[in-house]
Amino acid sequence: MRKKIVAGNWKMNTDLHEGLELAKAVEEASQGKKRDAIVIIAPPFTHLAKISEVISDVKLSAQNCASEESGAFTGEVSPAMLRSSGAEYVIIGHSERRTYYHEENVVLNRKMRLAVSNGLKPVFCCGEMLEEREAGVLFDVIKEQLKVGLDGLSEKDIANVVIAYEPVWAIGTGVTASPDQAQEMHRFIRDVLEELFGHDVAASTTILYGGSCKPSNAKELFSNPDVDGGLIGGASLKAEDFIQIVNAF
């Protein structure tokens, strides 16, 4: 059985007080509920340690990590620091990091290796731009992101990796991939994982959909056989909306 996951990526939103309130509201709505899905929140770095004190059912993720272990890298935050602040997961390769901070597949691979060797569970994002979809190269783009991004990871490492398919044209745009488009790409991703790591790994890896997922479309998206949950941006900033998405399972 694959793990179902709904993860909220808060991006650069909320001050510490607002973040604590939001985390508490999500925790309160989750506590004691017997759910199929693991609920994760990814607040900004500055909130992690405090938020780790107010959640227990809800799991904690960072939104990024450094590609180096430690040292003279001003402004960076290492996987070990994240672990010691209470994070269990880390988002790596979000399209906003790829686009605005020019993080390419090779550097993302370094982050992946470092994250797993420090005991973090990476949520590895992949996704094509609209031009790439229109040019018909979407599958090549995703395959390359996976091949390079996951290079050198062992089967044991991959057991702790979650993949998020996030078509760039759907992130924060209000345009959602259709359930068929999502299923088609998730199936393809599973096939690539099979090619790279074998059948068992492919069958047991959780693959999330991300891109304008909201309470009104979550159920339909999650009902696809290869869609194991969602990475949620905008809709994770309102506890009620986020919990409604969690309840779509």
Ligand code: PEP
């Ligand atoms: C995201 O940033 O990972 C995301 C999916 O954003 P949104 O849900 O706002 O499209």
